[in-house]
Amino acid sequence: MKSIFYTITILLISKFSFSQEREFSCYTNNNLPLFHSVGIPVNTCGYNLNKNKFFIKTIFSISNNASSAIKGGEAIHIDGEMHKLEMFFGYGLSNKLEIELRIPYINQTKGYLDKLISNWHSTFNLPGKAREDMDYFDYHISYMNDYELKFDKTKLENGFGDIAIAFNYSLLKSNNKNISLKAFLKIPNASKSKLLGSGTTDYGLALNGSYKNNSSFFYYAFGFLRKNGKMLIQKNKKNTIFFGNLGYKHKIAKIFSLVIQSDFNTPFYRKSNMKQLKYPAINLVNGGEFRIGKKQLFFIGMIEDLMVNTLPDFTIQASYTYKID
Numbered sequence: 001m002k003s004i005f006y007t008i009t010i011l012l013i014s015k016f017s018f019s020q021e022r023e024f025s026c027y028t029n030n031n032l033p034l035f036h037s038v039g040i041p042v043n044t045c046g047y048n049l050n051k052n053k054f055f056i057k058t059i060f061s062i063s064n065n066a067s068s069a070i071k072g073g074e075a076i077h078i079d080g081e082m083h084k085l086e087m088f089f090g091y092g093l094s095n096k097l098e099i100e101l102r103i104p105y106i107n108q109t110k111g112y113l114d115k116l117i118s119n120w121h122s123t124f125n126l127p128g129k130a131r132e133d134m135d136y137f138d139y140h141i142s143y144m145n146d147y148e149l150k151f152d153k154t155k156l157e158n159g160f161g162d163i164a165i166a167f168n169y170s171l172l173k174s175n176n177k178n179i180s181l182k183a184f185l186k187i188p189n190a191s192k193s194k195l196l197g198s199g200t201t202d203y204g205l206a207l208n209g210s211y212k213n214n215s216s217f218f219y220y221a222f223g224f225l226r227k228n229g230k231m232l233i234q235k236n237k238k239n240t241i242f243f244g245n246l247g248y249k250h251k252i253a254k255i256f257s258l259v260i261q262s263d264f265n266t267p268f269y270r271k272s273n274m275k276q277l278k279y280p281a282i283n284l285v286n287g288g289e290f291r292i293g294k295k296q297l298f299f300i301g302m303i304e305d306l307m308v309n310t311l312p313d314f315t316i317q318a319s320y321t322y323k324i325d
Contacts, residue, residue, distance in 0.1 A: 030265055030281050031063035031082055031312045033108065033141055033195045034232065037162045039186025039202030040243050040265065042088065042102065043221035045210035046178030048170040049092030057088045059319040063312035064113045066134055071273040073147045078276070080139035081114075082312075083107040084161075098168040104161035106196050110139045117314050141195065143233060151232060157194040163187050168208075179209040182223070192232050200229035206243075215251035220244070233277070236270045249289065259301060261285040281310035287317070297321040 029040055049055065060083075067078040089101040114136040142152040166184035183205055190197030206223025222244040231237055247261035264282045272278040287301020300318045305311035 029263075030310075031061065031084065031315060032067075032276065032310075033065065033078060033080065033082060034143075034276075035198075035268060036063075036082065036084065036106070037104075037186075037190065037192075037196065037198040038200070038225070038227070038241075038268070039162065039164050039184060039198075039204075040225060041164065041166055041182055041184040041206055041223070042100075043206075043208050043219065043245055043247075044100075044168060044180065044182070045219040046170075046172070046180045046208045047210070048096065048098045048168050048173065048178075048180055049090055051092045051094050053092045055088070055090045057319065057321055059086045059088075059317065060084070061086075061315055061317040062113065063315040064111055064117055065312050066111070066114070066117075067276055067309045067313070068133065069274055069276070069309070070144075073145070074273045075142075075144040076274045076276055077140060077142045079111065079134050080141060081109050081111045083109060096170040096173075098170075100166040100168060102164040102166075105159070106161045106190075107158040108139070108195055109156050109158075110137045112137070113314065114138075145233075145235060151193075153195065157191075157196060159190065159194065159196050161190045162197040163189055164202075172209075176212045177210070179207070182206045182208055188229055195232075198227075198229075199231050200227040202227050217249040217251075217257075219247045219249075231268075233269070236272060238266075238268055238270055241268060242266045247285075255291045257289040257291075259285065259287045259289055259299070261287075262306070275309045279307055279310050282306040283311050285317075 029036060030038065063082045063084070065078045065080055067076070069076055085105045087103045090098055092098050139156055140154050143150045164184060164186040166182050168180045168182050170180050172179040184203065186202040188197050188199050188201055192199035202225055204223055204225035206221055208221045210217065210219040224240060224242050227239050243265040245261055245263040247259065249257050249259045251257045262282065262284055264280060266280050267278050269277040283303050284306050285301050285303050287299060290298045292298065298320050303315035303317060305313060
């Protein structure tokens with residue numbers, strides 16, 4: 001009952017969001033329970049706020065996980081669902097420099113979408129054999145290495161995640177091209193044992209950009225991230241990862257645009273028998289953006305893992321934006 005209450009609360013909160021002078025891509029992250037709190041930053045498409053301008057935005061996502069493997073004394077089991085609300089606050093310190101704050105709230109819960117996704121996979125013959133051996137509406141995350149059980153979680157958790165701060169510096173600002181450099185820092189304030197935080201201080205740089213041509217809008221981001229500290233799985237952890245995304249938005253009508261995007265990150269671990277740990281992650285986002293008048297914007301999209309088991313099996317994401325003049 002608590003999980004339902006928290007989810008409804010998040011959905012209600014996420015309907016109130018404000019932004020100004022801002023273009024957002026569909027922001028996605030690697031929402032596997034072990035990695036969702038790693039501090040990969042949002043791609044702001046190279047846009048920066050002007051001096052003394054501000055924005056507030058919320059993004060809500062539901063990520064369903066069903067992944068299991070065992071090999072050579074190592075085993076992993078990920079079954080459950082994560083509901084995440086991320087709130088973004090930004091302020092223009094000058095016409096070129098902006099500060100941004102991100103505060104996530106996470107609800108680790110049972111798989112409400114299990115049956116729906118199983119039927120989806122069965123209908124279109126999509127990969128996902130682990131689901132056949134898992135019960136519906138369950139939550140269980142565990143990891144074993146060298147035949148030793150490192151952790152075994154069945155308790156549902158919710159709370160605030162790791163807080164992140166970023167500075168965006170505009171390198172190019174024009175009517176159709178925007179490029180910015182982002183320096184970011186994520187603080188390990190949340191519990192890693194509850195899978196709310198990563199246990200690491202993350203920092204790095206990213207280049208964000210976009211190009212607009214009539215009804216077409218291209219955007220991209222590339223960057224690196226350094227981790228300092230101990231993660232829940234510490235053995236063979238990589239301290240540096242690279243990440244990025246490419247996206248395209250096409251205006252179909254005055255009020256509607258199609259969005260397609262792909263995100264990637266390099267592996268989080270050097271050696272492992274588990275695909276979830278040692279392989280790069282790549283996803284595919286398909287969605288639609290609806291404009292209501294000049295001030296309101298609603299986005300909804302579905303996210304599938306292209307590199308199976310390295311990301312949640314299925315994610316749905318929604319955001320609502322209201323622009324302030």
